[in-house]
Amino acid sequence: MKHIAIVGGGPAGALCGERLASHGFDVTIYDERLAWEKPCGGGLTHKAIEAYPFLLDSPAPKKIVRTAELISGGGHRARFEMSRPIVIYARKVLNGLLLDRAVAAGCAVVCSRVTRVDTDGASVRLMVGGEERISDFVVLAAGARNQLLPGTTALGAMDLEVTLGYFVPTEEDIIKVKFLKQFEGYLWSFPRADHLSVGICAKMGQNPTHKLRGHLDDFVHEEKIPMKGAQFYSHMLPSPQAQTIRGRRIAGRNWAMAGDAAACVDPITGEGLYYALRSGDLLAQALIEEQPQAYPERLRSAFSADLEFAANIARKIFRGNFLGGAITTRMVQLLNYSPAFRDLIRDVFSGSQDYRSLKRRLWNQLGITFVEFTRSFLDPRAVIAPASRQVPREPLS
Numbered sequence: 001m002k003h004i005a006i007v008g009g010g011p012a013g014a015l016c017g018e019r020l021a022s023h024g025f026d027v028t029i030y031d032e033r034l035a036w037e038k039p040c041g042g043g044l045t046h047k048a049i050e051a052y053p054f055l056l057d058s059p060a061p062k063k064i065v066r067t068a069e070l071i072s073g074g075g076h077r078a079r080f081e082m083s084r085p086i087v088i089y090a091r092k093v094l095n096g097l098l099l100d101r102a103v104a105a106g107c108a109v110v111c112s113r114v115t116r117v118d119t120d121g122a123s124v125r126l127m128v129g130g131e132e133r134i135s136d137f138v139v140l141a142a143g144a145r146n147q148l149l150p151g152t153t154a155l156g157a158m159d160l161e162v163t164l165g166y167f168v169p170t171e172e173d174i175i176k177v178k179f180l181k182q183f184e185g186y187l188w189s190f191p192r193a194d195h196l197s198v199g200i201c202a203k204m205g206q207n208p209t210h211k212l213r214g215h216l217d218d219f220v221h222e223e224k225i226p227m228k229g230a231q232f233y234s235h236m237l238p239s240p241q242a243q244t245i246r247g248r249r250i251a252g253r254n255w256a257m258a259g260d261a262a263a264c265v266d267p268i269t270g271e272g273l274y275y276a277l278r279s280g281d282l283l284a285q286a287l288i289e290e291q292p293q294a295y296p297e298r299l300r301s302a303f304s305a306d307l308e309f310a311a312n313i314a315r316k317i318f319r320g321n322f323l324g325g326a327i328t329t330r331m332v333q334l335l336n337y338s339p340a341f342r343d344l345i346r347d348v349f350s351g352s353q354d355y356r357s358l359k360r361r362l363w364n365q366l367g368i369t370f371v372e373f374t375r376s377f378l379d380p381r382a383v384i385a386p387a388s389r390q391v392p393r394e395p396l397s
């Protein structure tokens with residue numbers, strides 16, 4: 001296997017191409033737009049920075065954010081310092097950085113749309129801008145709207161989220177996340193180097209667009225975000241169900257999927273950049289070792305078993321109740337009143353707390369959380385320190 005065609009030059013395709021080309025493969029990346037401002041928050045958690053330190057080290061403009069604020073459906077707020085910051089890129093910048101690295105490693109990059117992929121014969125045949133191209137293997141990394149599906153099924157409405165938002169030309173230093181009552185999704189405001197990405201995500205088909213837009217506009221108003229020059233966007237995001245993560249075919253004899261196309265997205269937070277990079281990386285590694293058939297299993301042990309667990313609890317987190325109130329509201333309240341719970345949320349934000357061990361950790365620290373909460377709740381002066389001032393800062397990498 002010598003020539004690899006990659007459809008999609010986003011994070012999954014570009015990183016996969018870079019890895020393959022640096023191991024001597026002849027790689028062509030096809031992308032209809034190349035580096036573009038894909039609607040996205042652009043937030044990279046610490047686990048992505050740890051795995052791919054060039055994302056922090058590169059001189060490309062980015063925003064390093066250390067403070068986050070969670071807001072409940074009832075308006076409770078909890079602001080806290082993250083021990084490990086989130087790095088936020090404009091997507092045009094991030095995609096450009098990854099594609100430049102792919103080209104430097106030896107990939108050919110073609111700005112063209114792939115309209116058909118035929119994997120039935122001995123070689124893969126691709127239709128690119130009206131011409132046929134031949135390759136030994138095809139990596140499908142064309143995102144959530146990917147229509148090229150050899151031997152597998154498209155993601156259905158139950159596996160997708162709708163997102164709407166604005167790019168706002170203003171400066172901010174805090175990440176904000178707001179939950180809504182009985183709503184599977186959330187609102188966010190993510191500061192970038194020279195603008196904000198503000199948006200809302202929700203399960204497809206559960207809310208009409210005008211309702212989502214109404215929530216978004218209320219949020220913008222409540223947070224006093226100046227909207228002069230704001231640009232509207234909307235896009236789809238995979239939010240896979242557990243059975244889709246477990247059962248959907250993502251690889252065949254001469255093809256494999258990575259990133260959003262393979263539904264590698266956290267169904268609770270919508271984080272997809274880390275999983276796109278990691279899946280592209282794992283696929284490249286399997287091809288380098290001449291074991292493409294090992295890719296789905298490696299993906300499963302790296303993260304998709306954890307994402308499957310997350311898919312099973314997503315609905316409960318957004319719609320469930322605890323001690324007579326919404327789980328999301330209790331979460332915001334506990335953040336204010338329990339240092340132990342705050343540490344846990346910090347680890348969730350940095351990506352160092354996986355979902356499968358979350359339940360055990362919550363259970364183990366239930367006693368201390370309850371004591372801290374009760375003590376602080378009954379006597380607000382007993383709160384050990386404001387949430388934003390207690391955390392020892394760790395170095396970035």
Ligand SMILES: Cc1cc2nc3c(=O)[nH]c(=O)nc-3n(C[C@H](O)[C@H](O)[C@H](O)COP(=O)(O)OP(=O)(O)OC[C@H]3O[C@@H](n4cnc5c(N)ncnc54)[C@H](O)[C@@H]3O)c2cc1C
Nearest residue numbers: 008010011012031032040041042043114143259260272273
């Ligand atoms: C509004 C929104 C906010 C988000 N916020 C975050 C966040 O803050 N943090 C985070 O981690 N994740 C976030 N995500 C998820 C993240 O954007 C995706 O998971 C990530 O971009 C997936 O990368 P990818 O390479 O798989 O696909 P994409 O980034 O979608 O790249 C696919 C590429 O394929 C190209 N393409 C598609 N079809 C064809 C074709 N037929 N021929 C040629 N080229 C084609 C496209 O031009 C595109 O460049 C967000 C998503 C959305 C929608």
